[in-house]
Amino acid sequence: MSDQIPELVKGFVSGDEADFAELIRIFRRKIYSVAYKFLGNHLDADEVVQETFVRIYRKRKELGNVKYFSTFLVRVASNYSIDLLRKRKGHSGRDDDTNSLPGNVQLVLSKKVPTPSEEYENKRLMTEIKLALDQLPPRQKLTAILHDVEGFTKSEVADILECPKATVRSNLHIARSKLKRILKDRL
Amino acid sequence: MTCGEVQPFIEDYADNSLDEHTKKQVKEHIDICPDCQGDFDISVSLKVLLRAFTTEEPECDYFEKATSLIIAKTSSEASKSEEVH
């Protein structure tokens, strides 16, 4: 799949709309996943997905100089996500989102069919991880999500966040130390 | 290696990102030191936990809908900028 990306980017830069659509199809899940984990709700993740691809479209003329399309894309998404998080923190946050509620409340509101206890336990665990990540400052949170959750390498994270690899390492170390403390009963 | 010397490498060891030489030295220490072994186990557990972190899937037609919206928006921008030129 990934070896077709340079060709698709080339086509997209020269104005091929079908190649743009294909690039969206390839990367939309990844962008959604990073944004949802960082921002914690569907509406914001959706906004990030749409805005990221619209911005990429506007910047397409610059893409000829981009070495790695995927990290460039995640960079645009990350920057927008950080802006959005700051904006949300200024306000009271989104109340319409069930995912910000404690696990048991969320369960009651879930549209899914009755949940077995395993799934309930898993949901609780996911909520705990989410709340732990929420306690980190934005850059540390994003570094942990990109590297430890989404599996980007330290070099890729450095490229995405436009910082030295040493900064990624130190942010990761601080983030992990905090997470170990917060999640100690789970480790 | 002493505990103090090993500590800065424990996370990298758990990430499997150490060079062979350092990896061997760290492993030799961890094999005989329960404290560092404990720290290493916690690092690995955290990694496993975070890799397992998932969020809810959106509705099944969400991605197709979002893609259509993006394409509609960018096409209308493209045709507008053509009108200007």
Ligand SMILES: [Zn+2]
């Ligand atoms: Zn030791």
